[in-house]
Amino acid sequence: MKCRSAVVYEHGGPVVVEDLNLASPKDGEVLIRMAASGICQSDWSVVKGTIRYDLPIVLGHEGAGIIEAVGQGVTYVKPGDHAILSFVTYCGLCRMCQSGRVALCEGILANSGCLLDNTCRFTNRSGQSIPQMARIGTMSNYAVVSENSLIKISSDYSLQKAALVGCGVTTGIGAVINTAQVQSGEWVAVIGVGGVGLNVIQGARIAGAERIFAIDLVQKKLDYAQQFGATDIINASHTHPKKIMTELTDGKGVDYAFEVIGQPETIHLAYQVTSLGGTTVVIGIAETSANIQIPAQDLVRSEKRLVGSFYGSANLRLDMQRILDWYDQGKIKLSKLITQTYSLDQVNQAFDDLNAGKNIRGMILYD
Ligand SMILES: [Zn+2]
Numbered sequence: 001m002k003c004r005s006a007v008v009y010e011h012g013g014p015v016v017v018e019d020l021n022l023a024s025p026k027d028g029e030v031l032i033r034m035a036a037s038g039i040c041q042s043d044w045s046v047v048k049g050t051i052r053y054d055l056p057i058v059l060g061h062e063g064a065g066i067i068e069a070v071g072q073g074v075t076y077v078k079p080g081d082h083a084i085l086s087f088v089t090y091c092g093l094c095r096m097c098q099s100g101r102v103a104l105c106e107g108i109l110a111n112s113g114c115l116l117d118n119t120c121r122f123t124n125r126s127g128q129s130i131p132q133m134a135r136i137g138t139m140s141n142y143a144v145v146s147e148n149s150l151i152k153i154s155s156d157y158s159l160q161k162a163a164l165v166g167c168g169v170t171t172g173i174g175a176v177i178n179t180a181q182v183q184s185g186e187w188v189a190v191i192g193v194g195g196v197g198l199n200v201i202q203g204a205r206i207a208g209a210e211r212i213f214a215i216d217l218v219q220k221k222l223d224y225a226q227q228f229g230a231t232d233i234i235n236a237s238h239t240h241p242k243k244i245m246t247e248l249t250d251g252k253g254v255d256y257a258f259e260v261i262g263q264p265e266t267i268h269l270a271y272q273v274t275s276l277g278g279t280t281v282v283i284g285i286a287e288t289s290a291n292i293q294i295p296a297q298d299l300v301r302s303e304k305r306l307v308g309s310f311y312g313s314a315n316l317r318l319d320m321q322r323i324l325d326w327y328d329q330g331k332i333k334l335s336k337l338i339t340q341t342y343s344l345d346q347v348n349q350a351f352d353d354l355n356a357g358k359n360i361r362g363m364i365l366y367d
């Protein structure tokens with residue numbers, strides 16, 4: 001069949017929106033009609049080449065849609081089911097999957113964007129095979145994906161809101177609830193309050209954090225942070241965040257500092273504002289070549305912990321449903337995260353807006 005997809009042929013872009021051929025689902029795969037795809041910093045990282053894929057590739061890793069057809073042996077979903085796509089296609093068999101840490105599935109290491117049998121379902125007009133970002137490629141009105149990339153949800157949820165849960169929401173909330181396990185009454189700092197950082201704030205609120213410090217350079221983002229539950233906002237463009245944090249915490253620092261940017265300087269800042277015995281959690285994805293320096297003696301004397309958090313350390317099918325339950329109970333906001341919608345053909349505009357910091361989340365909607 002024909003589909004319309006956003007493809008990267010050259011690092012730096014532009015992103016080409018074109019008609020592709022899409023083959024039928026094979027064993028264990030499904031054809032999904034996409035309803036919505038979020039536009040995330042990681043998509044732009046693929047365009048730039050910071051997140052490395054061989055090109056060309058169909059973009060997009062945050063989406064939700066409706067199952068149109070299923071291949072042989074598919075048991076998890078049937079046509080008509082609604083589903084969120086996961087940017088980790090997990091095998092269910094490896095050591096990590098077996099222990100519930102499916103986001104760390106050892107299969108991800110081999111991620112080339114091809115499906116699990118190492119072949120592609122998309123081809124362009126010249127017959128060239130095109131893999132899919134994160135094995136899903138949500139910036140396409142149709143895609144064929146493994147059933148292991150799906151989280152089935154009730155058709156009562158708006159697929160726009162559900163799409164958000166596929167990346168930013170789970171990454172942010174999961175980092176607080178699963179990775180850090182913040183407890184009631186603890187103090188939290190969030191460095192970088194974009195689409196993921198705001199969800200760290202939502203997670204901290206659910207966990208019952210007493211103080212939530214939001215640190216960013218952009219005042220508009222800090223205003224959103226306040227609406228999402230930050231108790232203190234710090235604009236680092238005209239103050240020294242370390243100094244202010246020292247003042248605001250009586251020199252103690254916070255129990256948990258979350259870094260959501262992916263830069264060595266801000267990771268170092270997060271470490272500095274972490275209290276004795278506290279935990280620094282790094283969520284932001286840095287460039288492959290970036291390194292961090294941590295004072296070795298201080299690490300011991302302060303008993304700080306430094307941990308990474310990928311995809312919110314989530315057990316995806318359980319945790320995404322739990323997040324939707326919190327939404328049902330009014331504990332988290334989802335619609336407020338979407339500040340602009342686009343058609344697929346406007347994808348380059350959407351990336352311009354992303355880079356200009358205009359949106360919390362831009363969202364591509366399909367007919
Ligand atoms: Zn993302």
Ligand SMILES: [Zn+2]
Pocket residue numbers: 090091092093094095096097098104105106107
């Ligand atoms: Zn696995």
